Amino acid sequence: MSSKHFINDPTHLVLSALHSITLTNPTTALDRTNKILYLRPDAQPSPQVSLISGGGSGHEPSFAAFVGPGALSAAVAGTIFASPNADQVRRCILERVQADRGVLVVVMNYTGDVLNFGMAVEKAKAAGLRVEMLVMGDDAGVGRSQGGKVGRRGIAGTVLVHKIAGALAAKGAELEEVYAVAKLVAENTVSIGSSLSHVHVPGREAGEEEELKKDEVEIGMGIHNEPGSEKSTADLKGLVKTMLKYMLDQSDKDRGFLEVKSSDETVLLINNLGGVSVLEMGGITTEVVEQVSKDYGIKPVRIIAGTFMTSLNGLGFSLSILKLQDTGSKHSLLDLLDAPAECTGWSAAIKSSTWTKPPTQTLDEGHGAGIENKPCGLQIDPQLADKALKHALEKLIAAEPEVTKYDTVVGDGDCGTGLKRGAEGILEKLGSDKQADAALYLDAITSVVEDRMDGTSGAIYAIFLNALAHGLRTQASSSSQKQADAKVWAAALHDALQAMSRYTPAKPGDRTLVDALAPFVEELGRSGDVRKAAAAADEGAKKTKGMKASLGRTVYVGGSGFEEVPDPGAHGLAVFLKGLAEGLE
Template sequence: MVKSFEVADPIDSSLEGFALVNPSITLIPAEKILFRKTEKSQIALISGGGSGHEPTHAGFIGDGMLSAAVCGDIFASPSTKQILNAIRLVSENSKGVLLIVKNYTGDVLHFGLAAERARAQGIDCHVFVVGDDVAVGRAKGGMVGRRALAGTVLVHKIAGAFAKGYSEKYGLQGTIDAATIINDNLVTIGSSLEHCKVPGRKYETSLKGSQLELGMGIHNEPGVQILEPIPSTEELISKYMLPALLDSSDSDRYFVNFDEGDDVVLLVNNLGGVSNFIISSIVSIVNKALKSEYNIVPVQSISGTLMTAFNGNGFSITLLNATKATKALNSKFPEIKSVLDLLNYNTTAPGWAVVSHNSKPAVNEDILKVDVKVKNAGTYDFETFSNWMKAAAKAIKEAEPHITSLDTQVGDGDCGYTLVAGTEGITDDLDKISKKSLSEATAQISDIIESSMGGTSGGLYSILLSAFSNGIIQTCGENTPVTAKEVAKSLDFALSTLYKYTKARVGSSTMIDALEPFIEEFKKSQDFKKAVAAAAKGAESTGNVEAKFGRASYVGDSSSVEDPGAVGLVAFLKGIESTF
């Protein structure tokens, strides 16, 4: 039994306490946004994600690092509304906004959708996804890519310094390029003696007292290997952790090349439950092992509690190839002589260094009262559209038991209920949806779905519909009736946009297996019934392949079960078809 202090309202009280001791940072409690004053000539950086990793992300708000952070519930992505409000807030006094996101599905989807909506409102905003973990190799990670661990903080620090010193000249794309170069030269591996205690929840762990988990993530997700008996710290580092980062013969996990003579930055990160005394010892042990076994002498060692998992009793090791990062930076930005200059650029971020403030505490509830709507484009028949949505909702409700049964076999059993919640959210609010333009109506439905569905499905459909709205804006005038031709073009644009935020494709056994055939057939024939038939065929095919994404990708064998998301999409489309 792990004991820990509990408080009644951990997230809200933690954010308020943080703002009170860091008065240069302003808190908007209702939106869980923290931000600082930005400069009009520079790119603003926003990060965020689930709470529980403190001081990430709020602790890295400061001049020379982040401009704002958006906080979700414990280990859960913030909503698109929260993120979009933060974007709108900092964009008022910046020349563009870069969202730096950890590579977890919920974060990528919700930050991605927020970026799409921001661009539709005329804000120059893009997403950069960080992935530095080597625990899950290329074979297992597949198209999902590397998880984001403590290396994220180095991206914050170096990209933040670039934005401060060089974004006035090189703009948003230059800042993205700098972040990409850093991420491409980062590797991290973690380990832990036990799972963390999540506030308000019963402590649960599958680890025995005689075991250690190698490759532990930051959300209590399992690692890549359980070691029993527990090796000494020296053996753990030398035999297991450093080889995962530096063994060039391991093609599955060797993500960054380290040549002899390369300058290397070392970061030893405390997951939250290790004493400062032991962390300092680990820095020494890692330095000695790097020198004796790899002939690497770090040019700079950094340690601290930077990316935590509450009280996780573990640590991670991050290596940045400073030589290769410097060379790549200098080739694009000749003024930058060394990545170390950016790494050590002064910052006021409280999580990076101890700083003093003369400002008074700032809490503002009213700063985000303005409601921004998308451009009106494409007139449509609301009554027909309303009948389609009602029929689709009815079809989803009737199909829910079957969808739930499928998801119980390959997921967590909530897909049917989630789809019902989404469609009922639409039909319950039909009277609030714009009757004037399809662009505004679909943007509003995107918002409804994100609020009523939640999870990965909500994020995917919200991005799709938000991008469809943008497609209508690009293809139709304000008073132009929408025809099948414009719908086809907008659907194609929406699918292309969705593919920026998910690597799932046809054959991955997801709802994409039904969605893409539907869109491709409609684009070709502009015949809704033919398109629905193509979607149904695609959904049926998911019963013959193993899932590569979502929770179904973790089960032993999902190849004999149709994907519930694909089946749900077909049910929705057939509901619409029934009104023809």
């Protein structure tokens, strides 16, 4: 639970968040006094049933960000996790929406919301307006015995009601039909959420909310920190299994709210409670879809994943399943779900036609197999090359602790292990292919570097080696020479160094591996002697000791350690080049 916030004043926070929606969606306007976000009259092309929802703040993008053509007509906001009062709702119905064709109010099943919205609805009816109210309760985390007369809480499945009813209203349907379809969606939706942590409300003292243990997840936790059904230490697979059981197991008489058969068409909504990374939500989505198919035979016709109804920055997610039903009209639930909505809170961007007839072609592995690296025609002795490389790579692996020590002082400590991974990968490759063509021999090594080395140094080495292979091919095409001697390698190395400069501005003096590489290339070109070139690389690496970095992560790490150690990348390369020279003797 994080108790740190950029905005700690809850009143300012709510008002500024509501105002932001008007900045990102020009169809909306804000009644600041009553915290009502509503659709501008000229954004609605023709009179229609108005759809109103709302509740406590802290569940964004629901409710206010669902205001827009094709969705809600207005949303009424309370303070964080607290219902708006009846007067706010009454003013919304009477003053902020078009009520000529009737108004549907959708509210989640929380006592404060039901009472305050209900009071406003009755006042509007007393004033002669046609108003209906739908109470949404989809949370399977609350069983029949626990819910009692109150019933289930409303959670993220509510947004499906908003979207479908809003689309139907936009198509000109009458209030009775919009209400009936909204009720149909509500009665056929079941949801449950789970969280790794309770959330902290801005403006409250830290520690007011009970925290979960490090390895605990609370299944069925409400979106206002309400207690869940159970606490578990299960991994994601076990957690999802339990959540789906709560939602779909008909043998559980306390929670068997919705019977879903494999033959039923369904919509699956996977909702981020606010604090889960997009990356992790992707993994959660895959796990849920796989389990719901494998264990229940359910293959949803729509899978919608994203952030729709949060619990501030809740470190959890919720699942909702809507069993599709016949609406009895020309508009199916799917048509209405897929209909466009001009609001920032709805993020399902796939068209109906794409879902109905999805593309089936893929580009299979090997699609580009016709594009192959060609021999350069320059020959090497593969046995000598393997021998020299083996010696150099073993020297580099042995130097890993030293390189790591240097990088721990001036970087993030991964340079040595990255070089070691690459070296071990190349050692595994040596001897498997007696390739005598210089460029093809180098290509095989490069593919290992690309696969085994990551980070900045891995990318630099891969760029350089690819450019070196290209340099060999260029040298071969410009002469009749058949052997890759020191002169050929020197010219190709010079070309590769020039090519690498297009991707990194590193030059000698910047405290990078170029401080070792550039002297090696220069000396090899001048003398044709690999041993002298390796000595020049070693001298260049030693000069980086005390040199202030102008490139790389060392720039950000800072500190005074650079005075005592050489650049780890330059040192590692110098070790390798020295070993290569020794191996060629």
